[in-house]
Amino acid sequence: MGVPYDMTTQHRPDDALEDFTELIRDEQFFPGGRAPDDPEVQRRRRRSLIVTAVLTVAVLTSGGGYTAWAVTAPVADPVATSQVPEAPTTTAATIALPQEGASALTVSGADAYLGPVEGTIWVASGTDDPRPMASITKLITALVVLDAVPLADAADPGPTLAFDSADYALYDKYYVMGASIAEMPRGSSMSLRDAIATMLVPSASNYAEAVSTWAFGSQSAFVGAARRWLAANGLANTTIVEPTGIDPRNTSTPSDLIALGRLAAAHPVVAPIAAMPGITPPGLDGMSNTNALLGTHGITGLKTGTLGESGSNLLYTATFDVGAAAPLSVVGVVLGTSSRDGANHAVVTLLESISAGFTQVPLAEAGEVVGSYATPWGSSADMVIGADPSVFHWSDTPITVTMETTEPAEWADGETVGSITWTSGPHTASAPLVIEGTIEPPTTWWRLTHPGELG
Template structure:
């Protein structure tokens, strides 16, 4: 007959638990994953990035937006060239005056050019289809001419290529050619304005609206920031860029035009459209360049609602003087600067530092904002291991560099693993989630 012995049961239970604990605890602590290091973002000492904002007039509305930085040597690779499609969402370097949509005069014709080219694309060097001049086109010419609005003469039955129509509208600011292009591409002026406003919305230019193809209507309006972006889109279009680079009498097979776009080229300015109406005042869309020893910086701008051309000359000259002062080699990310500090439960420490120093030639129009840092999880790593990325703003363009460990984070010894079950078991659980 057997008897119940509690001591033997307790001993057996304890023994089983010890064996089980050793069987689980040992492998978990000695062979399991290590807990991740704690990452703390830090800010390195500020560099010498004193802003030089663009000088813009307070009257009307004005804005400038960065376009590109390229190597001064044409054979060298480009250093920075933002995608043209990104211009619609790129923040301006500066905005002044009214932020409300204002009448934009012949800036409307640049919308017409871009929308027509979107519907009837041309490859660089192509002349495009021949477009017959209709009785309605000729009547437009007579009507605009009789009211002293800009025209280029046409006659019924003439054939103008798409390129010639664009040349007359862009270089000569021809109102009758704007209507001809709109009717030819879309069937009617109403169909054109519907298509143009849809295109503006697609480009993110919500502050711009067209009521005609010419800009003679004060209901064709735009914000300065939108129109600076529009100037950038026009400059990025190869067909429009080629037209702007041509001489005033560039029409092939048709009558020449006076170039209404050129303005202060000696100061590095390339006009895209320059016009005046009573409702809009003087409106000017342009690009400009500042050349450094090794790079060329290009920006686009819009000045609308200027009172007269003399004031426009003063304001553009002041803007270019501020550009030559503000555009320079910008230190953006200094090699060795730390943006994150790592610490481990076993006492190891290291920093995530910039691998390679970067500079950019650009316009530091505003004080640099906070850096954007992404950190990769890690427990250990050798010095030089990539542990994340840092991005900072440099004159309106993002500059990114990898972050690397400045010293090795070694694993802990066996003693620490055995004596610290909580972080080890927690790491094992986290790894198996």
């Protein structure tokens, strides 16, 4: 498509002749506007001008055929040159793994960013050797009991447990051992749901033994059932010898505990109970959840565990928004930190480092030049990016960029001439390409003196 020409202006042969005569009179053919002093050079220049003037007059006055053609003939489109800009590069996210003990974490809902990681350990630190679980054991106890005596959901109270003198004595037993306990009045009763909640939320060891004995008739029967449950669920590296975790022989590995956490997070009774910040069972005072992180940083569960020199543990679930289409869900565990505060700090720091890896990356600035247009008669314009795009981005995911251009209709300032698109993982961002400047049509004089470049 040729550059449009304004046909509303009348172009006559006399106009061109007058322009040319004016050019000669102003001596624009001579450098600096003056002829050299040498008489011979002046004589030759005058002869050349006279000959050129005579020929031009002859052409321009020969019926107007050439002039009419020259002023209306199409000219070539401007020559476009462009270059796809380099995509921005980003720095890999630094995942702040715990520096003491051992840890592991798996992510759900992030395959588009992290790859196919759901159900596998995404990051880990330390070894995958068995370590004392401490009160994380109670999570296994609850799942084993509910496997034997199912409840429909967390609102189902289930059967009633009546506590006798033997159950009452458990309070003193675990008090002497320095374990977490809760009141259990002699002759009192409680629903199975409330008893499990008392075992999990304030981590009452006396309730863990009482409930497990009630469900299976004896502790040896419970241990046998627990070991069968572990084997059935593929937790081959987890050992349980009693229901509370007070015994350091109750051990598990980070990878087994991630699998346990996934089972607990999917359980219709255990998961809602573990997410409760506190409980007040009938006849008892209110008790807080030992998991102080509940409700912060997206943390929704699951179970704490601290045991003397073995250190502090936390098996946790979290769901948090990083700006993606849907929140991310994680199951993680830290084992063997020096204190409960240390375990909490390690978990929070890790989750914050994951969130920090998701960013909105600026890609370009409006007005950035990515190409140009040029014409033989000297008119030019730029091709520029017409917006300030950004893209949602994870860590150092490669960003690719593509550019498509089209032929403009008017070659005018602000006209859209294509688009540029950046891709980062599942996300794209685009911006229009626009002309900055206007391509002016060639002058009559240029047309008359450049017949070889006319169509």
